[in-house]
Amino acid sequence: MLCGLVIFAVAAPVFGNPNHQDYVNGLTANGLPVGVGNSRYILGTDTLGRSMLPRLAYGTRTSLTVAFIANATSLGVSAVVALVAGFYRRWTEAVLMRLTDSFLAMPSIPTSLFLAAFLPGGITRVVVIATIFFWAYPARVFYGEVLRLRRRGFVESSEAAGAQGSTIMFRHILPHLFPLVLTYAPLNAASAVLFESALSFIGAGITPPTASLGRMIQENQNALSYSPHLLVEPTVLILLVTMAFLLVGDGLKARNPDLARVSWLTH
Amino acid sequence: MTRRLMARLGQALLVVIFVVVLTFILQYVLPGDPAHALVPRASGAVLERLREALHLNDPLMVQFARYFGGLLRGNLGQSYVQQRSVVSLIAERLPATLLLAFAAVVIQTLIGSALGVAAAFRPKVVGKAVTSIDLVLFSTPSFTIGLLLILLFGFRLHLLPVAGGFGLLQLVLPAITVALGGVPWYAQIVREETIQSLSSPYVRTAIAKGVPDRRIIRTHVLRNIFPPILTMAGLDFAGLISGVAIVESIFGWPGIGQLAISSSNSEDRPVVLGVVLIGTVAIVVFNLVVDILQMYLDPRTRQGF
Numbered sequence: 208m209l210c211g212l213v214i215f216a217v218a219a220p221v222f223g224n225p226n227h228q229d230y231v232n233g234l235t236a237n238g239l240p241v242g243v244g245n246s247r248y249i250l251g252t253d254t255l256g257r258s259m260l261p262r263l264a265y266g267t268r269t270s271l272t273v274a275f276i277a278n279a280t281s282l283g284v285s286a287v288v289a290l291v292a293g294f295y296r297r298w299t300e301a302v303l304m305r306l307t308d309s310f311l312a313m314p315s316i317p318t319s320l321f322l323a324a325f326l327p328g329g330i331t332r333v334v335v336i337a338t339i340f341f342w343a344y345p346a347r348v349f350y351g352e353v354l355r356l357r358r359r360g361f362v363e364s365s366e367a368a369g370a371q372g373s374t375i376m377f378r379h380i381l382p383h384l385f386p387l388v389l390t391y392a393p394l395n396a397a398s399a400v401l402f403e404s405a406l407s408f409i410g411a412g413i414t415p416p417t418a419s420l421g422r423m424i425q426e427n428q429n430a431l432s433y434s435p436h437l438l439v440e441p442t443v444l445i446l447l448v449t450m451a452f453l454l455v456g457d458g459l460k461a462r463n464p465d466l467a468r469v470s471w472l473t474h
Numbered sequence: 475m476t477r478r479l480m481a482r483l484g485q486a487l488l489v490v491i492f493v494v495v496l497t498f499i500l501q502y503v504l505p506g507d508p509a510h511a512l513v514p515r516a517s518g519a520v521l522e523r524l525r526e527a528l529h530l531n532d533p534l535m536v537q538f539a540r541y542f543g544g545l546l547r548g549n550l551g552q553s554y555v556q557q558r559s560v561v562s563l564i565a566e567r568l569p570a571t572l573l574l575a576f577a578a579v580v581i582q583t584l585i586g587s588a589l590g591v592a593a594a595f596r597p598k599v600v601g602k603a604v605t606s607i608d609l610v611l612f613s614t615p616s617f618t619i620g621l622l623l624i625l626l627f628g629f630r631l632h633l634l635p636v637a638g639g640f641g642l643l644q645l646v647l648p649a650i651t652v653a654l655g656g657v658p659w660y661a662q663i664v665r666e667e668t669i670q671s672l673s674s675p676y677v678r679t680a681i682a683k684g685v686p687d688r689r690i691i692r693t694h695v696l697r698n699i700f701p702p703i704l705t706m707a708g709l710d711f712a713g714l715i716s717g718v719a720i721v722e723s724i725f726g727w728p729g730i731g732q733l734a735i736s737s738s739n740s741e742d743r744p745v746v747l748g749v750v751l752i753g754t755v756a757i758v759v760f761n762l763v764v765d766i767l768q769m770y771l772d773p774r775t776r777q778g779f
Contacts, residue, residue, distance in 0.1 A: 305485065309492040312761070314716025314753030316731065320738035321497070321746045397613065404615050409720055409735055424618065438625065442618045449613035 266420040266441060270448055273330060273403040274396040277337035282388055282395060284338060285346035290377055290384070292346075293353030304350070310343040319406055333403050333412045341398065345391055352387050356380050393456030397449045404445050420445045478769060486762045493754045494545065497747055498538055545751075560748040564730055568752075571729030574722065575714035577645055578652035579707050585653065586660025587703065591695065593661065594668035604665070608658035620651040620724045648725040652718050656710060663706060664699055671698040705764050712760035716753030 292303040319336050357380070404421030406412030412419060420441040593604040627647060671677060677694055719731025726732070730749050737745035 305488050305492070308485065309489045309496070312489050312754050312757045313493055314713070314750065314757060316719040317716050317734040317746060317749040317753050318497075320719075320734055321743070321750050322500070323738070401613070401615050405617065405720060408615075408617050409723065410739065421615070421617075424621065438618070438621050442614065442622070445615060445618065446610065446613045450609055453609060453613065 266423055267444055267448060269330070269419045270400050270403055270445065273333050273337065274399045274448075274452070276330075277334045277341065277399040277403075278392055278396045280334060280338040281341035281399075282345060282392060284342040285344075285349055286381070286384065286388055288342070288346045289349030289353050290380060293350050293357060293380075304347075307343045307346050307350075310339070311347075313340070315340050315402075316405075316409070320409065323406070323410075323412075333406055336406065337399050337402055340402070341395060345388075345395060348391065349384060349387065352384055353380060356383050359383075390456065390459050393452045393459065397452035397456070400445065400449050400452065479766065482762060482765055482769075486758050489758050490755060494542065494751065495538075497750060498541055560744050563733060563745060564748055564752060567728055567730045567733050570727060571715055571718060571722065571731060574645065574648055574652065574718050574727060574729055575711050577649035578656065578714060578718070579711045581649055581653035582656040582660055582710075583703060583707050586657045587664045587699070589657065589661040590664025590666075591668050591692075593665045594672060601665070604661055608661050611654055612658040614655075616651060616655040617720045617724055619654050620648070620721050623647050623651055624724070645727075648718070648721050648727050651721050651725075652714065656714075659710075660703070660706065664703065667699040667702055668695055671695050674698075705768065708760050708764050709757075712757045715756045716749070 288303055288307065292300045292307075319340075322336055322339070323332060403412055403419065404424075407419040407421035408425045410425070412421065423441045424438060589604050589607070593601040624647065671694065674694075680694070716731065716734075718727075718729065719734055721727070722729045722732035723735045730752065734746050734749040737743075737749075
């Protein structure tokens with residue numbers, strides 16, 4: 208499972224790469240993107256003559272950034288919702304769960320398109336949309352866990368000790384919820400990466416000059432027949448990043464077997 | 475029992491209503507004037523008249539009431555770009571999407587189940603292989619698979635997806651693309667279910683008796699895993715109705731997803747909204763159906779919020 212971490216770490220230093228997306232035209236005489244293994248541009252160039260290597264590096268950085276932020280926000284929201292719902296039961300619980308169901312029922316792609324029209328492009332947009340969609344599922348999972356935790360002794364004992372309501376309860380339940388959250392995190396991150404690439408692909412995500420792996424695939428769609436590397440490279444990267452996260456998740460699960468409930472059953 | 479049914483129905487309704495409200499509100503929070511989008515060249519007095527005609531100056535609640543009323547009557551609004559009702563646009567393309575989703579579900583169920591069962595039977599070799607395949611498949615975005623397939627098969631002139639359109643031949647690649655994306659999921663679940671049923675007493679007896687025929691074991695195993703698979707397939711189908719949008723777009727498959735994407739690009743909001751609502755309704759409906767079926771078939775299923 209460490210290989211997951213290693214791949215993951217390897218992707219990170221790649222950003223050290225040329226800071227600059229060189230718009231110097233690395234096109235062949237016919238104006239076509241240059242292939243892999245070219246002396247000047249190792250990984251070739253894209254249709255605008257930009258070298259692939261730095262773009263891939265930046266794209267990876269984008270994906271990772273989105274993954275982390277979106278992950279954090281969505282998990283944060285779901286944890287809060289789960290805690291509140293699980294704790295306050297009755298009315299609050301019902302409302303919050305309905306809410307969760309509603310969000311789960313929303314189809315991601317058309318809704319993202321819809322939302323994308325209103326939000327200014329870029330990482331913020333992707334993160335916001337990702338949070339909106341990724342919050343509901345973990346919330347349900349965490350909620351179940353919260354319910355389970357409630358039955359364990361310490362809730363009653365805290366109440367008996369005179370702990371009052373919300374704040375202190377959160378201090379008790381939350382730490383127990385934490386391992387589950389942590390185990391779910393890599394899976395969520397992986398999904399976020401895929402989601403970001405999909406959004407960028409349909410144009411609802413990261414905007415042009417910024418490199419994004421999904422975006423790169425989209426931009427170069429037409430050139431695919433003679434420059435397959437334009438598809439292969441970003442794909443491989445997306446693949447690696449996603450797999451890295453998933454493997455990390457597997458590693459975490461291996462160390463903590465009763466959290467193995469969390470598997471790749473989401474998408 | 476009926477009470478649970480009613481409760482479930484009520485929940486579903488609430489969910490739909492909530493989404494409707496949410497999307498409606500979003501339309502108002504956003505920048506952009508519908509009147510302007512409708513007739514970009516209008517300005518000044520003409521614009522004002524247009525806004526009046528579209529009732530854009532009415533108080534929010536009134537507009538919502540009108541919107542909701544329209545929805546109940548099945549009116550999803552007019553397309554900004556094409557002079558047609560959203561409903562007609564969607565209705566026109568819905569069958570294509572349904573077909574694609576259905577085909578994809580069938581394919582992925584078959585492949586996934588095959589892989590899952592195989593993995594359960596030979597955990598060491600096949601199992602590991604399947605896990606790896608799953609991992610890779612899951613980590614690859616669908617559009618990537620689609621484009622790769624186009625590259626591969628487009629060149630052997632096997633099946634030309636580029637022309638788009640609605641033929642059986644054109645169905646193959648998109649369906650496979652979508653299916654491949656969903657295979658890991660099924661493979662995993664089928665594998666677990668199979669393992670579970672393999673350890674059931676009946677099967678163990680059969681193995682002990684030396685029943686060599688996988689066929690017999692399969693009879694039992696398959697019967698066991700069938701319900702959960704059906705459930706998953708149903709829910710998946712609903713999700714796919716909206717989820718195949720990207721694939722549709724790549725292959726030029728004339729479904730509602732592609733409609734949504736192109737409408738989004740041309741700022742045709744009512745259409746996008748329509749697709750969103752249809753997608754949501756589909757998901758909710760299928761969830762409901764699946765839940766109800768479960769309640770009937772398996773009284774053990776008593777959870778639920």
